[in-house]
Amino acid sequence: MCDNSVTWSGWYRLFINGLSAQIPGTCVVVYGCGTTIALWIRGGHPTVEDGVVTRDVCGNDGGYCCYHLSVPIKIKACPGNYYVYELVRPNGCPFAYCADVSSINTSSTAITPVAISTVYLSADPCFNYTVLDNQWRAINNTYASVRNCDQSVTWSGWYRLVINGWNAQIPDTCVAQYSCGTDIPLWIRGGHPTVEDGVVSREVCGIWYHCCYYGFYPVKVKACPGNYYVYELVRLNVCNSAYCAAVTNISATFPTVIPVTSSAEKILESLSSANPTKLASYGNLVLKTSEKLISTLVKPTDTSDSVNFTLSAVEGQVFMVGRQVSLDKIPRLDTTNSSMGIDLIGIAKNNNEKSAAVAFMSYTTMENLLKPDFFNTSNDTIKTMMSTVISATLPRTTNTTLTKPVNFTFRHIREFDPSGSLSCVYWNISEWIVDGCSVLETNSSYTVCSCDHLSTFALIMQTSSPPESDSQLELLSLVCVIVGLVFFSLALLTFALCQWSPGVNNVARINICISLLLAHLLFLLTQQFLSVIRPQQVLCAVISGLLHFLFLSGFVWMFIEAVLLFICVKNLSQISSKKKEVLSSGFMCVIGYLVALVVVCVSVGLVPEGYGSEHCWIKQEKGFIWSFLGPVCVILALNIILFIKIVITLNSTLKKLNAEVSQMKQTKIMVFKTLAQCVVLGCSWILGFFTNGNKELEILFLILNSQQGTFIFLIYCVLNNEVRQQYKKFFRCLCCGHKQH
Known part of the structure; x- marks a missing residue:
C-alpha cells in the first residue's frame, strides 16, 4: 500500500471493524500494516486539554525506528476517548499510515x-x-x-x-x-x-x-x-x-x-434569512428540547452523583444530591467557558424528598439564534456576545426556590474592550433582559455574574458605534501627507546638495527628515493597503513597531536639535568667531536612534501583544499607548524647558553684544528661529492630546502634523538667504542650459 497517492483533505477518525483506532505511538516493524514503510507518530497522543498538537511521523528501516521522517501531522483528542488526525501526503512510496486498536476504550457513555x-x-x-x-x-x-x-x-x-x-x-x-x-x-x-x-x-x-x-x-x-x-x-x-x-x-x-x-x-433556513421572530421561536424550541432531554439524565441517589457530557455544540453537567448527602456545599459545576455555583444542598433541604438536581449547559453556537441584538436598550450601541449562552435548571425538583443567589463565571470568548459596558442578561421568551442579574466582578479574561433566579443567561457588552467613515477627511489626510512627503524630500535634497557655512550643523535636521519621511510614508502605505495587511497579524504588529520606532526617533532628533540651538544661543557672544563642534555627528546618530530602539525593545519585552491594533498601530489596552505617549511627553516637556531657557539666555546675551553687531537684527533672527524651531520640534503634537473626537481640532492636528516637512523646508531652506542664492544659481544654470540647447 502507498498513501502518497491519496488526496488527503481535512480531519480523519480511524476505525477497524467498527472499533475506534489510533495511529501507533511506538515503533512499527518493517513490512507491517500491508506496506514496506509503516508510519507511526513520535511524541505520543495528546489529552483533551492539550487541544490540537503536531507530531512527527516516522518510518522504520529495520535498523532505526525513525530513519524515514515524513511530513508532520496534527492530532486532537476528542471527548469520548478517541482521536482525529489531519493527515497529509507522506514523503514517498511505499509509505502508509498504520492503525491500532490496542489502547482504545470502546465503551460509550450514556449521553445519547x-x-x-x-x-x-x-x-x-x-x-x-x-x-x-x-x-x-x-x-x-x-x-x-x-x-x-x-x-x-x-x-x-x-x-x-x-x-x-x-x-x-x-x-x-x-x-x-x-x-x-x-x-x-x-x-x-x-x-x-x-x-x-x-x-x-x-x-x-x-x-x-x-x-x-x-x-x-x-x-x-x-x-x-x-x-x-x-x-x-x-x-x-x-x-x-x-x-x-x-x-x-x-x-x-x-x-x-x-x-x-x-x-x-x-x-x-431562518439562520440565513435572519428573521428575528423565527430566530427567537427556534431558540426557545432548542432550549425547551434540551431541558427535557437533560432531565432524563437525572436519576435517584441517596448521596450524590453527577453526569458530564461534551458534544460539538453543547456541553454540560448534571449534579444530584439525596437524603444522605455528606457534602457541606455543592461542588462547582464547570464547562469549558463557564461555571456555576449554587446552594443545591439548601434547596434539597427545602424539599420533602430531601433531594434535588441541577442541570448546567453551555451552548457554543446558540448566539446564532438568540442574538445579542435582542438585548433592547434605549441607547444606540453595538451589542457583542462576550460569552457562550448557558442554561441552568432544577430538573425533577419539587421546590425550586433558591436559598441564595446563583453565581455564574463567564470566560470572555472575544477581545475585551475596556470602554464597553458589560451586562449579565437572561432570556425572556423574545429578548435578553437584565432584571435580577448583576455584575459582581470583571477583568479582561472573565466576568462573574450574580442572579436571583435560574434561566438561560449570557454576558453582553455594549460599545459605542464607530464613527462613520468621512471620505472628505480621508481625502484631506491623503493629500496632506503626500504634500508633507514631497517637502520632506525637497528639504533632504537641499540639505544634501547645497553648500552651507562651516558653522551650520545639519545632522539633526537631516535625520529628522529621514525619520519622519519614512514614518509618514509607511503610515500612508499601511492605511491605503490596510484591508490586505490587517489579516496578517504578524506583519501588522511589525509595522506598528516600526512606526513606533520612527516617530520616536523623530522626537529624539527634535530634542537634539533643541539642544544644539540652546548651545548656539549660549555661544552667541562668540558668533563672529570660529566655533568648535560641540557634539560629534557619530555621537548624535547613536543617541538619536538608540534611545528610540531601546524604548521599542523594552515595550516589546514587557507587552509583546501590544502591537497590531485595528489600524496597525499601538493598541490602547492596558495603557500600552503610553509606551509612545510617555517618551513624547518627556521630550515635549524638555523642549518647553529649553525654549524658556533659550529666551532667557537670548535676552541676556544680546544685551552684552558689542556695537559691531546689530542688536535689533540679531534679536529678530534668533527669536524667529526659536519660535519656528518650537513648531518644528513637535508643538503640533500637543494638539493631539485635546482632540477628543472634535472634528475641527482633528483637522487642525492633521494639517499641522502632516506638514512638518513643509515647515522644515520653509524655515531652513526657503527663508535662508544663503540657500535662496544657491536656488537662484541653480535655476539660472538650468535656464541657460535650455537656451543654449
Missing part, C-alpha cells in the same frame, strides 16, 4: 439523549439530506432503477435511502454480482457507525472476481437519532456500477421523523 438537541445548533447531515425513494435498486432487484450506472449522477451533499417508505441502507456485506440492476453492485466495508461515532468514512467495494475487486472513493456515513443512516455519496469511476440498498435490520420509522426534519430545516 442529548445528541438530539444538538442537531438544531449546526448544519447536521441528519437534517440536511435528500430523500431518495424509488430511485434505488434493492438487492432482490424488485426496485431496480433503469439508471444502472451511477457514474453519470452528479451527487451533491447527503442522502437518506428509502424503498417504498421503508428506511434502507447500503449493504455492509458482500453483494452478489449483477444484483441491484447493475453489473457491479456496490457495498461498504467496515460496518455502519453508531450515533456516538459521528461522521465516519467507509470504503466502497464492488464485486467482480471477488467481493472487493473494485475499490472506489470512500463515502461518509452518519447514524442519525431515529434509527436511520445518511450517506455523503460521491461519483464513481467505473460505469455499470451502482450503489445498492437493503432494508435488512432497518425499521420503518421514516414517517415519524419527518416533523423533526422539517423543524430543523426551518431553523437552518
